[in-house]
Amino acid sequence: MKRSTLRAGLALACALGLSACGGGSGDLYLTGQIYGGVTADGLILQNNGGDDLAVPAGATTFQFGNRISTDDEFSITxxxxxxxxSVDKCVVSNGHARANYYTIGQISVSCAINQIAMTVTVNGLTGAGLTLVNGSDKKDVAAGTPSVVMAPVFQDGPYAVKVLNQPVGQTCNVSGGDTGTGAGTVGATPVTSVVVTCTNNAAST
Known part of the structure; x- marks a missing residue:
């Protein structure tokens, strides 16, 4: 009788906690938030060195396919x-703990987008007062300057170099880039194709 009661108790324990008896797939989905503007595919997360999870571009959340049991240790990398x-620019916050409804709600992953150098070639500048802009980046360019280092730009983001102020006695035009007008989309290598060419204005009579 005692043995039957014990077996019944073990069966009930298994029903309430499947993982304790070696069956089932756990009772918690391991989920989290994605921050940092993941704008490209390629992000792969792991839990405890396996259970690979591909996170697509634009995702704001993630969820591993395999459920885990309460009090199981998880380690997201x-x-x-x-x-x-790059891996060194991706940070997992609260990614290592024992699973419960509180800890699995605190997980987040953020990745910083690569910043790519941009250099603009300047030809024929003899006058003072030239100002170039790319978005919010503004650079004053002195006469005789052969090139201008603009602020780094985000990979896969747009750029559009423009003349904000013309130099004294000259007119400068922007060419190059993807469009031929100094604009385009940033790739994985430094942007060096934008050219500013300055010519003297016709003398007034």
Whole structure:
């Protein structure tokens, strides 16, 4: 009788906690938030060195396919970064703990997008007062300057170099880039194709 009661108790324990008896797939989904603007595919997360999870571009949340049991230890790491970031620029917050409804609600992953150098070639500048802009970046360019280092630009983001102020006695035009007008989309290598060419204005009579 005692043995039957014991077996019944064990069966009930298994029903209430499947993982304790070696069956089932756990009772918690391991989920989290994605921050940092993951704008490219390629991000792969792992839990405890396996259960690979590919996170697509634009995702704001993630969820591993395998459920885990309450009090199981989890350790989320970045196996592969998005195409426009790197593993050392991806940070997992609260990614290592024992699973419960509180800890699995605190997990987040963020990846910083690569910043790419931009240099603009300047030809024929003899006058003072030239100002170039690319978005919010503004650079005053002195006469005789052969090139201008603009602020770094985000990989896969747009750029559009323009003349904000013309130099004294000259007119400068922007060419190059993807469009031929100094604009385009940033790739994985430094942007060096934008050219500013300045010519003297016709003398007034």
């Amino acid at each position: 970045v196996k592969q970064a998005p195409a426009n970031s």
